[in-house]
Structure formats: C-alpha cells, structure tokens
Amino acid sequence: MSEPAVNSHGLARRLGPFDATMLVMGGIIGSGIFVTPAEVARHVGTPLLIVGAWLIGGIVALAGALVYAELAARRPAVGGQYAYLRDAYGPLPAFLYGWSLLLVIQSGGMAAVAITFARYVNALFPSALGDNGLAVGVLAVLTLINCLGVRSGSNVQSVLMLLKIGAIATLVAAGYWLAPAAAPMPAEPTDVSTLAALGAALTPVMFSYGGWQTSSFIAGEMRDPTRDLARGLLFGVIGVVVLYTAVAFVCVHVLGAQGLAASKTPASDVMRAAFGESGATFIAAGIAISALGFLSQSMLTAPRVYFAMAEDGIFFRSVATVSKRTKVPVVAIALQGVVAAVIALSGTFGQILSYVVSVDFIFFGLTGAAMFVLRRKFPEERVAFAAPGHPVTTGLFVAACAVVVVATVWNNPLNSLIGYAILLAGVPAFLYWRRANAG
Numbered sequence: 001m002s003e004p005a006v007n008s009h010g011l012a013r014r015l016g017p018f019d020a021t022m023l024v025m026g027g028i029i030g031s032g033i034f035v036t037p038a039e040v041a042r043h044v045g046t047p048l049l050i051v052g053a054w055l056i057g058g059i060v061a062l063a064g065a066l067v068y069a070e071l072a073a074r075r076p077a078v079g080g081q082y083a084y085l086r087d088a089y090g091p092l093p094a095f096l097y098g099w100s101l102l103l104v105i106q107s108g109g110m111a112a113v114a115i116t117f118a119r120y121v122n123a124l125f126p127s128a129l130g131d132n133g134l135a136v137g138v139l140a141v142l143t144l145i146n147c148l149g150v151r152s153g154s155n156v157q158s159v160l161m162l163l164k165i166g167a168i169a170t171l172v173a174a175g176y177w178l179a180p181a182a183a184p185m186p187a188e189p190t191d192v193s194t195l196a197a198l199g200a201a202l203t204p205v206m207f208s209y210g211g212w213q214t215s216s217f218i219a220g221e222m223r224d225p226t227r228d229l230a231r232g233l234l235f236g237v238i239g240v241v242v243l244y245t246a247v248a249f250v251c252v253h254v255l256g257a258q259g260l261a262a263s264k265t266p267a268s269d270v271m272r273a274a275f276g277e278s279g280a281t282f283i284a285a286g287i288a289i290s291a292l293g294f295l296s297q298s299m300l301t302a303p304r305v306y307f308a309m310a311e312d313g314i315f316f317r318s319v320a321t322v323s324k325r326t327k328v329p330v331v332a333i334a335l336q337g338v339v340a341a342v343i344a345l346s347g348t349f350g351q352i353l354s355y356v357v358s359v360d361f362i363f364f365g366l367t368g369a370a371m372f373v374l375r376r377k378f379p380e381e382r383v384a385f386a387a388p389g390h391p392v393t394t395g396l397f398v399a400a401c402a403v404v405v406v407a408t409v410w411n412n413p414l415n416s417l418i419g420y421a422i423l424l425a426g427v428p429a430f431l432y433w434r435r436a437n438a439g
Contacts, residue, residue, distance in 0.1 A: 014223070023214070028061075028236070034266070058240075068213055071216070081367050100359055114344050118131040119131050167282075167289060303336045307322075319335060361404045371390065
C-alpha cells in the first residue's frame with residue numbers, strides 16, 4: 001500500500017523541521033521544570049535517584065516520541081493525535097479526545113500557565129490589571145497573533161523557545177560554575193521502599209515530560225510532515241531530556257538533596273546562590289518567558305484538533321472555517337482563546353486540571369496502542385519512519401501510561417471520577433453532532 005495522501009484542507013504548508021523541533025520542545029517545557037525538581041526530591045532523598053528519575057522519565061518520553069514519529073509518518077494529517085485515534089479506533093474515541101482537550105486538558109493547562117505568567121510579570125512589573133486580567137490579556141494577544149497566519153504564530157513560538165533554552169542554559173551554567181556546591185551525601189542502600197519512592201517520583205517527572213504530542217496537531221501545515229515531524233519529535237524530545245536532566249543535576253549540586261526537597265523555588269534559590277537577588281530576578285523573568293512560550297505553542301497547535309473534528313462533521317461546522325487571507329482556522333483559534341480565558345477568569349483551573357490527569361494518560365496509552373492497530377490493519381503500508389525497537393519500545397510507553405493512570409486513580413479517586421464524568425459527557429455530544437451534520 002502506498003503512503004497516505006496528505007491533505008491540508010485549505011491550510012497553508014509553511015513549517016519546516018526547525019519549526020517542528022521548536023514546537024515539540026515548546027509543548028513540553030513550561031514553567032514546571034523550574035519547580036518540579038524539588039517535588040521529585042521530596043520523594044527520593046539521594047542525588048543519584050533524583051537525577052536518575054529524570055533520566056528514566058526521559059527514556060519513557062523518548063519511547064513515546066518514537067511511537068508518535070511513526071504515527072506521524074503513517075498519518076500526516078491535520079489534527080495529529082486526533083487523526084491517529086480516529087483511524088485506529090473510529091470517530092468516537094477521537095472525538096472524546098478532542099472534547100477533553102477543549103474543555104479541560106489543553107484549555108485548563110493554558111489557563112493555569114497564563115495565571116503563572118501573570119503572577120511572575122506582576123511581581124516584576126506590577127500592573128493595574130491584576131493576575132486574572134493580565135492572563136486574559138496575554139491569551140487575547142496570542143489568539144490575535146495566531147489568527148494572522150501560521151508563520152507568524154510559529155515565529156513567535158520559536159523565538160520564545162530559544163529564550164527559554166537560554167534561560168535554562170544560564171541556570172545550569174551559573175549553578176555549576178558560580179554557585180557553591182552542597183556537601184556530598186553518603187550513598188544509601190536500595191530496598192523495596194526506595195523503589196516505591198522512585199515510582200512516586202516518576203509521576204511528576206512524567207507529567208513534566210508530557211506535551212510532545214501537541215506538535216502533531218499541526219502536521220497539515222508542515223511542508224513535509226512525514227519527514228519533518230518525525231525528526232522534530234526525536235530531536236525535540238532528546239533536547240528536552242538533556243535540559244531537564246541538567247536542571248535536576250545543578251539543583252542537587254547547589255542545594256543538596258535535603259535542601260532541594262525543602263525548597264519551594266529551587267531555580268530561584270540556585271540563581272540567588274550564584275548572583276544574589278539579581279539572579280532570582282533573572283530566573284523569575286525566565287519563568288515568565290517559559291510560561292509565555294508554552295501558551296504560544298498551545299495556541300498554535302490545539303485549535304487544529306477542533307478544526308479536524310469540524311471537518312469530520314462531529315463538531316460545529318463553523319469551526320472548520322479557514323481564513324482566505326491567512327489560511328488558518330480562525331474560528332478554532334478564537335474558540336481556544338475564549339475557553340482558556342473563561343477558565344482563567346473562573347479561578348477553578350487548578351481543580352479542573354487535577355480532574356483530567358488520568359484521562360490525559362488514557363489517551364496517551366490508547367495512542368501508543370494505535371501503532372499495533374495500524375500496523376495490523378495496514379501491514380503493507382510504507383512509511384518514511386519506523387519506530388526502532390517496536391514492539392518493545394511501544395509496549396514500554398503504553399505500560400508507563402497505564403502505571404500513571406493507576407497511580408493517579410489510586411491517589412485521587414474522586415478527582416479521577418470527575419474527570420471520567422466530563423469525558424463520558426462527550427458521548428451524547430458526539431451523537432448529537434453526528435446526527436445534526438449527517439445531512
């Protein structure tokens with residue numbers, strides 16, 4: 001069977017491999033990496049295990065990137081993960097993914113990060129808008145930028161990603177060469193309780209590595225998605241693993257395992273040790289830029305899922321509208337901006353995010369398993385990239401997703417049930433739109 005035809009559905013193909021790599025890295029790196037190492041240290045108390053947790057998480061993330069790279073080569077269509085789920089399992093699971101993405105996963109994440117951005121900016125430059133007003137304002141500006149064209153949105157995202165890399169590189173370099181090192185700790189023996197603690201530490205690590213899948217949403221606007229998206233996934237995830245592991249290492253190097261576990265703002269503490277209060281101010285600006293970069297990437301990628309749903313006739317038809325001038329799905333972009341802004345103003349985004357952790361990783365696991373389904377359905381399909389180590393690497397990724405789902409349900413049963421209720425509420429919505437658009 002020949003490679004699947006690539007249809008851009010009226011969208012402009014203007015993105016290349018550099019854009020893809022920046023999108024992958026921008027979808028993963030938010031403001032969390034500047035705080036999460038402390039959470040990991042509170043679970044495992046030795047430098048080796050703290051850094052090791054980030055390396056293990058990186059291996060799982062790379063396994064996931066290999067899976068998504070082959071899926072991108074097999075289905076270089078608008079909507080990415082939505083298209084993989086649709087072609088493997090049918091329209092209902094794909095719709096439920098898009099439904100969860102719009103109502104909670106992506107929009108809730110954007111609202112939370114927008115508030116984080118506003119808090120850091122207001123701490124540096126107080127404004128009359130307040131945190132909520134500034135959060136809505138930045139979402140409105142990014143919505144407008146992305147409505148102007150995919151190239152303008154991608155350029156802003158790439159610049160912000162490079163600034164993020166610069167901030168992280170400065171943190172690592174300053175912490176390693178300029179800040180005093182913490183006293184070394186004696187090694188502790190590994191036992192069952194240590195392994196259990198490592199498993200708990202991997203939960204925030206895995207969450208921090210999530211986000212590479214969003215780059216697949218915009219495959220319909222890449223010049224050569226079968227090649228460029230696969231390369232972007234691999235290069236981007238490898239780059240993030242290097243950056244994350246370096247941050248974890250330098251935090252342990254400067255603060256020590258116990259000091260890191262006690263820190264609420266480890267990145268600020270490292271920079272303060274290197275440069276004093278000016279260093280803490282610098283990293284606060286870096287965190288604000290990192291949050292803004294995540295928002296930019298999300299506004300660029302996620303609307304393409306809602307566009308693909310509308311194209312398939314299982315969402316509002318108007319969401320499939322493409323601007324004749326800019327060649328982007330303007331209604332879908334505006335919809336994403338409005339929903340994220342409403343959640344930001346509601347002040348309930350933190351609770352909403354906790355509802356859907358298990359739901360998000362269910363779709364991760366289903367997407368990984370889609371590789372087995374598509375290989376079985378289309379055994380003669382030729383692809384530009386085949387995941388090395390399949391089925392082992394794919395199985396590792398699916399199993400890791402299952403572990404995260406089980407751990408989340410175990411630790412937060414009520415929130416998980418609410419998340420599943422939101423998910424299941426999409427079933428009657430799917431039936432309605434399919435019937436309404438049947439004619």
